[in-house]
Amino acid sequence: MINRNALAVGIDIGGTNTVFGLVDHIGNCISHDSIKTSHFQLVEDFVDAVCLKLNKLITDQNGVKIIGVGIGAPNGNYFSGNIEFAPNLNWKGIIPLSKLFEERLNIPTTLTNDANAAALGERIYGAAKGVDDFIMITLGTGLGSGFVSNGELIYGHDGFAGELGHTTVEKNGRLCGCGRNGCLETYVSATGIVRTAKEFLDKSSNSSLADLDVITSKSISDAAIRGDKLALEIFDFTAEKLGFSLANTVAITSPKMIVLFGGLAQSGDLLIKPTKKYLEKYVLSIFKNKIEIVPSKLNASDAAILGASALVWNK
């Protein structure tokens, strides 16, 4: 049942779009709206525009009480409430985002990065409900991750924990946007799997992918679902990298569950099944056959808003 007396605001800031909405404590997204992040050169103008639309959503809910605002944003720091040096946003340097929203809305505001927000969303409304030890992995342009241990997000001493995408899986591997080589996200992400497809197609053109002008992670998934052998090999290669990394990661935090989110993760068992196979192959025996790998249970269209709003209910 929807409880309109107490709602949380969830705001998810992406490089292109920002989505926001009102969410009740069991994860019903009551109403939502969006704006183009990239249109705003000044962060103050952006916050003004979000607040204008957000106040409309709140007013529309006649006398609703807003408990808090949760924001998920790239490089969002939970401790400082700042966005710090986000490469894909117009606003450079250190941006006091929580403060800017609090000044306008007069509602307590909490910020974290998008993968941490997704982890909380999964814990409060989704696949990891009631699970105290799990890993959230978001597969988009890059690979984001959030670690929950002892029922709490691991923020690390500086708020920057959870960079599984930038652990090195191949010492002299692919060049990463971070300037280093062989980061997991250069293999396991929407862009990573496209790089793999191009490499594989250089060696073999015996695939329906060879006929495409533009290869995307979606077209690789589609080909694999049709049984395209090369596409299936591409998924196996990707899963091997992820399974190997997860085996090392599991040895550190011993999670009960690993939740995968994002287009790549939602493509049936294409990624999850071989990832599970490689995790079990590489992992230390005491962890074998203990860990579930599951897709996100959040409705994809609302997931980002839900994740951000979970920051409020988690307090």
Add this chain to the structure above:
Amino acid sequence: MINRNALAVGIDIGGTNTVFGLVDHIGNCISHDSIKTSHFQLVEDFVDAVCLKLNKLITDQNGVKIIGVGIGAPNGNYFSGNIEFAPNLNWKGIIPLSKLFEERLNIPTTLTNDANAAALGERIYGAAKGVDDFIMITLGTGLGSGFVSNGELIYGHDGFAGELGHTTVEKNGRLCGCGRNGCLETYVSATGIVRTAKEFLDKSSNSSLADLDVITSKSISDAAIRGDKLALEIFDFTAEKLGFSLANTVAITSPKMIVLFGGLAQSGDLLIKPTKKYLEKYVLSIFKNKIEIVPSKLNASDAAILGASALVWNK
């Protein structure tokens, strides 16, 4: 000032020796004793023997109050209070160790593995006092680790978190006692560095180590301190493996500090300096120049007892 009114018992169980003692809340070890673990085929006889000597220590402290018993043991599980399948102990299978002690002493008893106990010892009395996010690494026959995040030990869903020694650092690397290949502890541990020395000596005998009948981690340290070039290369090789692994680990938990314990770690800057160099080389830029690597500050002779006793004060 020693507070004799409230003391904790610390018991550290090793494959060969078991040491135990009474510790006050600031880490003074008031009295201690030991027995040979390996002499006891039956765990009940072992517990009886420890309790006999322990009761003597307690009685000697005229009317002292014992707050609790903390035990560090290989494969000790915090959640169950059991030792589970410890390869280096006589007692096979699942041993309800906490229960056995509680039945005899009638004092609340807490068990964990030795590396977790060391982490708590360091946090309560040692180098990580007041540090909420750090990694403890113990270098002995193997490599043990304990992770503290948000001020709490990460036990994982099953109590087996913190197996950094069994993360894979070389995919087709050295055979490990766990049956897999390339585990960090096959390179970074007292036995790992001896394996490295033997490999290096197969290629070059231009070292004082070539004259020794038996090579130990101590003799490698001693040679390195004397400026032996091959010994220094062995340390550099070891530090590269550790620094690389730490760079990946730091990206997950973002600790403020890494504490190293054990003979290898105590050999001045021999290991810590090059490890720091490689950590900084490999780590993601947002973590650069933020993380201290420090040696343990616990007195080596009492450290195991202190670590185990810290379980009591941590409650």
